[in-house]
Amino acid sequence: MEITSRKENNTMIVSVQGRIDAVTAPAYESGMKELLEKETLFILDFEKLEYISSAGLRVILATAKSLKAKSGKMVMANVTGTVREVFDISGFGAIFTMYDSIEAALAGME
Known part of the structure; x- marks a missing residue:
C-alpha cells in the first residue's frame, strides 16, 4: 500500500494505492493520524485502491470518528469496482459521501 497526500483548496x-487489509491497515491509520493533527478537511481518493478488507473499513471509520470530534469532514472520490461493492455490501456506502472524481469532491466540500 502506498499513501500520498497533497493540499488543494x-x-x-489523500490517495491510496494498493490494498488496505489487516497487514496494511496499521500503516494507513498511522499515516492518517499524522495528517489529522494538522488538517480537518479530507478527500480520500481510492482510484488506485485495489482491495479493502473489514480491517480497512475499520480504520476508515476510525478516521471519520476522529474528524467528527474535531468538526472536520471527509468524503471519498473514485470508489469503484470491488472496493465500491465492499462499501455497498457493508453499508458504508450509505455512511460516506462519495464522488466520481476529485474535482466533484472538491466542489462538494465548498
Missing part, C-alpha cells in the same frame, strides 16, 4: 487529498 484547503482540503487534504
Whole structure:
C-alpha cells in the first residue's frame, strides 16, 4: 500500500494505492493520524485502491470518528469496482459521501 497526500483548496487529498487489509491497515491509520493533527478537511481518493478488507473499513471509520470530534469532514472520490461493492455490501456506502472524481469532491466540500 502506498499513501500520498497533497493540499488543494484547503482540503487534504489523500490517495491510496494498493490494498488496505489487516497487514496494511496499521500503516494507513498511522499515516492518517499524522495528517489529522494538522488538517480537518479530507478527500480520500481510492482510484488506485485495489482491495479493502473489514480491517480497512475499520480504520476508515476510525478516521471519520476522529474528524467528527474535531468538526472536520471527509468524503471519498473514485470508489469503484470491488472496493465500491465492499462499501455497498457493508453499508458504508450509505455512511460516506462519495464522488466520481476529485474535482466533484472538491466542489462538494465548498
